[in-house]
Amino acid sequence: MPLNPQIEAITDRIRSRSTERRTAYLDRMRKAAEAGPARAHLSCGNQAHAYAAMGADKDALAEGRAPNLGIVTAYNDMLSAHQPFENYPQIIRSAARAAGGTAQVAGGVPAMCDGVTQGQPGMELSLFSRDVIALSAGVAMSHNCFDAAVWLGVCDKIVPGLVIAAATFGHVPAVFIPAGPMTSGLPNDEKARVRQQFAQGQVGRDKLMEAEMSSYHGPGTCTFYGTANTNQMLMEFMGLHLPGAAFVNPGTPLREALTAAATERALAITALGSNYRPAAQVLDECAFVNGIVGLMATGGSTNLVLHLPAMARAAGIELTLQDFAEISDLVPLMAKIYPNGLADVNHFHAAGGLGFMIGELLDAGLLHEDVCTVAGDGLARYAQEPKLRDGRLVWEAGAECSANDRILRPASDPFQRSGGLKQLSGNLGQGVIKTSAVDPARHVIEARARIFHDQHSVKAAFRAGEFTEDTIVVVRFQGPAANGMPELHSLTPILSVLQDRGLKVALVTDGRMSGASGKVPAAIHVAPEAARGGPLARLREGDLLRLDAAAGRLDVLEDGFAERAPVMADLADNQTGIGRELFAAFRASVGDSTDGAGVVV
Numbered sequence: 381m382p383l384n385p386q387i388e389a390i391t392d393r394i395r396s397r398s399t400e401r402r403t404a405y406l407d408r409m410r411k412a413a414e415a416g417p418a419r420a421h422l423s424c425g426n427q428a429h430a431y432a433a434m435g436a437d438k439d440a441l442a443e444g445r446a447p448n449l450g451i452v453t454a455y456n457d458m459l460s461a462h463q464p465f466e467n468y469p470q471i472i473r474s475a476a477r478a479a480g481g482t483a484q485v486a487g488g489v490p491a492m493c494d495g496v497t498q499g500q501p502g503m504e505l506s507l508f509s510r511d512v513i514a515l516s517a518g519v520a521m522s523h524n525c526f527d528a529a530v531w532l533g534v535c536d537k538i539v540p541g542l543v544i545a546a547a548t549f550g551h552v553p554a555v556f557i558p559a560g561p562m563t564s565g566l567p568n569d570e571k572a573r574v575r576q577q578f579a580q581g582q583v584g585r586d587k588l589m590e591a592e593m594s595s596y597h598g599p600g601t602c603t604f605y606g607t608a609n610t611n612q613m614l615m616e617f618m619g620l621h622l623p624g625a626a627f628v629n630p631g632t633p634l635r636e637a638l639t640a641a642a643t644e645r646a647l648a649i650t651a652l653g654s655n656y657r658p659a660a661q662v663l664d665e666c667a668f669v670n671g672i673v674g675l676m677a678t679g680g681s682t683n684l685v686l687h688l689p690a691m692a693r694a695a696g697i698e699l700t701l702q703d704f705a706e707i708s709d710l711v712p713l714m715a716k717i718y719p720n721g722l723a724d725v726n727h728f729h730a731a732g733g734l735g736f737m738i739g740e741l742l743d744a745g746l747l748h749e750d751v752c753t754v755a756g757d758g759l760a761r762y763a764q765e766p767k768l769r770d771g772r773l774v775w776e777a778g779a780e781c782s783a784n785d786r787i788l789r790p791a792s793d794p795f796q797r798s799g800g801l802k803q804l805s806g807n808l809g810q811g812v813i814k815t816s817a818v819d820p821a822r823h824v825i826e827a828r829a830r831i832f833h834d835q836h837s838v839k840a841a842f843r844a845g846e847f848t849e850d851t852i853v854v855v856r857f858q859g860p861a862a863n864g865m866p867e868l869h870s871l872t873p874i875l876s877v878l879q880d881r882g883l884k885v886a887l888v889t890d891g892r893m894s895g896a897s898g899k900v901p902a903a904i905h906v907a908p909e910a911a912r913g914g915p916l917a918r919l920r921e922g923d924l925l926r927l928d929a930a931a932g933r934l935d936v937l938e939d940g941f942a943e944r945a946p947v948m949a950d951l952a953d954n955q956t957g958i959g960r961e962l963f964a965a966f967r968a969s970v971g972d973s974t975d976g977a978g979v980v981v
Contacts, residue, residue, distance in 0.1 A: 381742075381743055381744060381745040382745055383745050383748065383749075384710065384744075384745040384746055386706070386710055387669065387673070387707070387710060387745070387746060387747075387748075390669065390703055390706055390707060391665055391666060391669045391748070393703075394665050394668070394669065394697065394698070394699065394703060395665045397698050397700075398665065398696060398697045398698045401693075401696045401697070401698060402665075402695075402696035402697055403696070404696065405550070405660070405695060405696025406660060406696065409550045409551045409658065409660040410551075412550075412551035413551040413651065413658060416651070418524040418525060418526060418527070419441075419444050419448065419524075419525055419527075420444065421524075422524065422525065427441070427442065427525075430484075430523060430525050434482070434484065436477075437473075437477070437482045440481075440482050441482055445652075446480055446481045446482055447481045447482075447527040447528060447647045447650045447652050447653075448481065448482045448483065448484065448525060448526055448527050449472065449476055449481065449482070449483040449484070449526060449527070449528050449529065449530055449643065449646055449647065450483075450484060450486035450520065450521060450523075450525065450526030450528070450529040450530075450552075451468075451469055451472055451483055451484065451485045451486055451529075451530055451532065452486050452487060452488075452489065452517050452520050452521070452529060452530070452531050452532065452533075452542065452545070453465055453468065453469065453485060453487075453488050453489070453532040453533075454488070454489050454490075454491040454513070454532055454533040454534075454535075454538045454542070455468070455488065455491075455532065456491055458491075458492075458493050458496065459491055459492075459493045459534075459535055460562060460596065460598065460599055460600060460601070460602070461534040461535050461559055461561075461562075461599075461600060461601040461602070461608055462491055462532075462533070462534060462535065462538075462559065463559075463599045464559040464560070464599050464600070464630040464631065464635075465532045465559055468532055468557065468559075468639060469483070469485050471636060471639050471640060471643075472530060472557075472639065472640075472643045474640075475639070475640035475643035475644060476643050476647060479643070479644045479647050480647070481647040483530075483643065484525070484526075486520040486521060486523060486525075486526060486529070487516065487517070487519060487520025487521075488516070488520075489512075489513045489516040489517050489520070489533070489538070489541065489542070490509060490512060490513060490516060491509075491513070491533065491535060491538045492505065492506060492509050492537070493535070494506055494535070494536050494607075494867060494894070495596065495602065498867065498869055498870055498894070499835065499869070499870030500958075501954075501957060501958040501960065502958050502959075503864075503866040503867060504863045504864040504866045504954060504958075504960055505864060505958070505959060505960065505963060506536070506537060506864065506866060506867065507537065507686070507860060507864055507865045507866075507892070507977060508860075508864050508963050508966045508970075508979065509537045509541070510537035510538075510540050510541040510544070510687065510690070511541065511544075511966065511978065511979040511980045511981075512541070513533075513537060513538055513541025513542060513544075513545070514541045514542075514544040514545045514548070514694075514980050514981075515980060516541075517531075517541065517542055517544075517545030517546075518545050518548060518549075521545065521549045521552070526552060527552070527553075527647075527650035527651065527652055528552060528553040528554070528555070528646040528647065528649060528650045529546065529549070529552055529553070529554050529555075529646070530554075530555050530556075530557050530642060530643065530646050531546060531554060531555070531556045531557065532557055532559075533556070534558055534559055534601055534608055534611065534612065535601070535607070535608040535611070536606075536607040536608055536611070536683060537687075538611075539556070539611035539612075539614070539615065540611070540684075540687035540688075540690060540691055542556070543620075543663075543691045543694070544690060544691055544694040544980065544981060545694075546620075546659045546663075547659060547660070547663050547691065547694035547695040548694055549659070550658055550659045550660030550663065550695065551658050551659075551660060552658060552659060553646060553649045553650055553656070553657050553658055553659060553754070554620065554659035554662070554754070555620070555621075555622070555642050555643075555645055555646040555649075555754045556615045556620040556621055557621075557625070557638075557639055557642045557643075558612050558615070558621065558625055558626055558628075559599075559600060559601070559630050559635075560600050560601070560626075560627060560628045560629045560630045560632075560635055561600045561601045561602075561603050561609065561627055561629060561724075561725045561726060561729075562596075562597065562598045562599060562600030562601065562602070562603060562629070562630070563598060563600070563603075563629055563726065564603055564724055564726045564727070565594050565595050565596070565597040565598075565603070566591060566594035566595040566597075567722065567724075568595065568603070568604045568718035568719070568722070568724060569718065569722050570591065571591050571592065571594075571595040572719075572873075572876075574587060574588055574591035575588065575591075575873040576873050576876055576877050576880070578873070579842075579873040579874050579877055580877055599630045599631065600629060600630045601725070603718075603724035603725050603726060604717070604718045604719060604724060604725075605678065605679065605680065605681075605715075605717035605718060605719070605720065605724075605725060605728075606681055606894060607681040607683040607684070607894070609626075609627075609717075609725050610675065610678070610680035610681040610683070610684055611684075612626035612627065613626060613674050613675075613678055613680060613734060614671045614674060614675070614680075614684065614688075616674075616734050616738070616762055617670045617671050617673065617674035617734075617738065617747075617759075617762075618662070618663070618667045618668070618670060618671045619662050619667060619670075619751055619752065619753025619754060619755065619759065619762070620662060620753075620754055621642075621754070622638055622641055622642050622645060622754070622755055622766070623735070623755055623761050623762045623763075623764050623765070623766065623775060624638075624733075624734070624735055624762075624764065624765040624766040624775070624778075625638050625642070625766070626733075626734060627725050627726070627728070627729040627733060627734070628729075628766070629726070633768055634766060634767075634768050634773075637766075637768060637773040638766060638773070640773075641766075641773050645754060645755065646754075649754065657752060657754060660695065661752045662751075662752050662753060662754060663691075663695040663697075664695075664697075664751070664752070665697055666748035666750075666751050667748075667751055668688065668691075668692050668695075668697055668699060669703075669707070669748060670747050670748055670751065670759065671684075671688060672688065672699075672703065672704055672707045673707060673711050673741060673746055673747055674734075674737075674738075674741075675688075675704075675799070675801075676707055676708045676711035676713070676798075676799025676800070676801060677711050677712065677713065677714045677715065677737060677741060677746075677791075677799060678713075678714070678715045678717070678737070679713050679715055679716075679717065679720040679799070679800055679814075679816040679817070681894075682801070682812060682814045682892070682893060682904060682905070683867075683892060683894075685701070685704055685801070685812050685905065686892070686905065686973060686976055686977055687976065688704075688976075689974075689975055689976035689978075690975075690976030690977070690978040690981050691976075692976075693975075693976060693978060693981040694981045699976075700974075701803045701810060701812065701974055702803065704801060704803065704812070705801065705802060705803035705932070707799070708798055708799035708800065708801040708802070709798050709799075710746065710798075711741075711746055711798065711799045712744075712791050712794030712795075712796065712797055712798070712799070713794050713795045713796040713797075713798065713799055713800050713816055714737055714740065714741075714788060714789050714790070714791060714794050714795065715728060715737070715787065715788055715789075715795075716786065716787055716788075716795055717787070719817050719898030719899070720800075720816045720817040720898070721786070721787065721817075723784075723786070723787040727784070727787055728787055728788060730783065730784075731779075731782050731783045731784040731787045731788040732778065732779035732781070732782050732783055732788050733765070733778075733779075733788070734762070735762065735763050735764060735765045735778025735779060736763075736778055736779040736780075736781075736782060736788060737788070738759065738762045738763045738778075739760075739763035739778055739780075740790050740791040741791060742759065742760060742763065743791070744791040744792070746791070747759055761775070763777070763778050764776060764777060764778055765777075765778045765779075795816075796816065799816070800814060800815045800816030800817075801813075801814055801815070801816075802814075802815060802929050802932050803932055804903055804906075804927075804929075804932055804933065804934040805932065805933065805934065806933045806934040806935035807915060807935050807936055807941060807942065808888070808906060808915045808916060808919075808925075808934045808935060808936055809906045809907050809908055809914055809915050809916065809934070810906070810907050810974055811888075811890075811903045811904055811905050811906035811907065811934060812903075812904060812905050813901060813902060813903050813904070813927075813929050814902070815901070815929050817898040817899050818898075818899055818900070818901050818929070819899065822879075822884065822886075822899075822900075822901050823901065823928070823929040823930050824926075824927070824928045824929065824930060825850070825852060825884050825885070825886040825901055825926070825927045826924065826925070826926045826927075826937075827849075827850040827851050827852045827884060827885075827886070827924075827925065828849075828850075828851065828852070828922050828923065828924055828925070829851075829852050829853075829854050829888075829919055829920075829921065829922065829923045829924075829925050829936075830846075830847075830851050830852070830853050830854065830921065831854050831856070831919055831920070831921050832853065832854065832855045832856075833855070833856060833857050833949050834855070834857075834858075834954070835855060835858075835868050835870060835871055838853060838855060838871055838874070839870075839871070839874060842874045842877075842878075847878050847883065847885070848883075849883065850883055850884040850885065851878070851883065851884075851885050852885070852886045852887075852888055852925045852927060853871075853875065853885065853886070853887050853888070854887075854888045854889065854916065854919055854925075855868060855871075855887065855888075855889040855891060856889065856890055856909075856910040856916040856917065856919070856949075857890070857909075857910045857911055857917075857949045857951060857954075858889050858890050858891025858892075858909075858910075859890035859891065859906075859907070859909025859910065859911055859912070859914075859973065860909070860967070860970040860971075860972075860973060860977040861909060861911045861912055861967050861968070861970055862890070862909060862910065862911035862949075862951055862954065862967070863951060863954035863955065863960075863967075864960070864963065864966070864967065865890075865891050865892055865973065865977060866891055866892065867891070867892045867893060867894045868887070868889060868891050868892065868893055868894075869893055869894030871887065872893075872894070872898065872900065875887060875900040876898075876899065876900055879899070879900055885900060885901075886900065886901040886902065886903065886927050887900060887901070887902040887903065887904070888902075888903045888906065888916070888925065888927065888934065889902070889903070889904055889906060890905070890906045890907065890909035890910055890911075890914065890916055890973070891904065891905075892904055892905065901927060901929060903927055903934050905973040905974070906934070906973075907972045907973045907974045908972065909972070909973070910946070910949070911949070911951065913946045914946075915936075915941075917946035917947050917948075918941060918942075918944040918945070918946050918947070919936060920944075923936050923937075923938050923941075924936070924937040924938060925937065955967070966979050
């Protein structure tokens with residue numbers, strides 16, 4: 381089907397808005413590419429240092445005729461999703477040798493686990509870690525020894541940080557290689573139920589620990605559809621993975637075959653051959669629009685509303701909240717994956733997964749098909765799925781129909797006619813709300829405000845029994861300039877309890893919620909943030925607020941609000957300890973959340 385004219389118009393608007401920035405970016409990438417393969421310009425001493433530890437590959441590297449891959453890895457075993465990467469360099473080096481090339485670990489990047497830091501001081505470094513990852517990857521690639529790069533990362537800030545770096549080195553081809561989700565454990569809804577029981581004192585810590593350990597139980601990404609798995613979806617919709625690579629479990633023959641194939645593909649698309657596909661060519665306006673379409677069709681993480689603008693800026697492209705909102709209005713919600721439903725990503729993959737979804741969206745005219753991907757020209761190849769046939773990796777036509785319409789539906793019969801992400805604006809600023817898991821009866825909340833300056837105070841008020849009526853909980857001074865914009869996901873269980881008690885409740889914050897935010901209405905990323913004198917700083921306890929997701933409004937209904945002086949908060953306790961003092965320069969220079977809360981872009 382021809383491309384939807386409204387999708388085409390949004391893409392044209394992004395292209396026009398980005399003309400100056402994108403032209404300058406492509407000019408830089410063209411000059412870097414014209415300089416030729418990087419190693420040709422290194423001195424013999426430079427090269428000797430680079431190859432000294434490479435053993436049997438030293439001669440091939442010194443001759444300089446075989447393509448050399450740089451491996452940028454986010455391996456650690458603090459993240460279950462990244463633990464499988466421990467052995468990937470060995471697999472990649474072996475596959476590269478077999479294909480006539482070489483591969484080196486160019487460098488590692490930090491990768492923090494938001495599950496470990498959730499509700500803890502370390503979470504205040506989480507968003508900033510994205511920019512640290514981009515900087516670290518930049519250092520790795522600065523050795524200038526690589527004809528292509530393979531990027532090993534999965535989780536929340538890691539993939540966006542790596543994409544920012546890959547775009548910055550956009551003259552170098554870039555293939556992203558995932559590790560896949562852990563096998564299904566304790567169902568996510570059962571885990572959530574135990575969390576709520578613990579919040580109410582109905583079960584002890586032993587039962588909570590048992591539930592958590594049964595849910596997060598092995599190597600691979602957490603199986604709910606949070607930011608990590610949204611990232612993996614995005615890499616397919618944007619053409620940076622091999623088709624069908626996202627949700628194959630770790631430690632399987634297919635997973636290893638895909639890793640080897642990604643290596644071979646990276647070697648095949650360097651400037652040394654006839655099929656040069658630099659990252660700058662893949663990361664164009666159409667790729668980012670396709671990524672946003674995927675975000676809406678799957679009901680993905682709100683964190684990507686922050687990350688995609690930052691990633692795009694690194695490629696010379698400017699995205700706005702309006703782009704997200706308008707695409708959301710056009711794209712049907714085709715998936716129900718926890719927290720939007722009961723299924724996990726393994727169930728989604730088994731029902732037809734991304735291959736079925738991409739095929740459906742292409743048929744509906746909602747995706748750009750004529751794009752450059754690492755796998756070849758055209759997005760249609762991403763409607764295929766990988767299979768092992770007699771030990772050989774092949775791609776076959778993906779599912780033509782959903783194997784479970786409670787999890788995955790066609791574009792013509794979706795769960796919702798829109799993607800469920802709304803832009804909010806009003807006299808409290810700009811923000812976003814994800815409504816795909818929120819009961820429509822709760823899309824409009826009008827209630828008095830309770831004002832807090834940290835999430836721990838909200839929990840204390842809950843324990844003291846202070847929430848007895850409809851309430852909009854405002855947690856301010858949680859933006860990037862205040863304390864790094866931590867996720868406030870640890871508030872989800874208690875807000876869910878209040879809602880289950882029959883109260884109308886909502887959250888309003890200049891901070892973030894987890895990619896797993898769910899059934900409680902949450903107006904997040906509100907900007908300008910309170911620490912910079914934004915409207916949230918003028919709110920008072922008991923002000924009447926109205927959150928209207930249907931109309932896209934966020935307002936305080938009090939006379940004289942605009943004339944109030946903003947309050948100031950003592951943020952010293954949120955800016956020291958657990959390494960937070962190291963990020964003072966980041967807090968001082970970070971951009972607004974509406975622009976991606978970037979430091980390096």
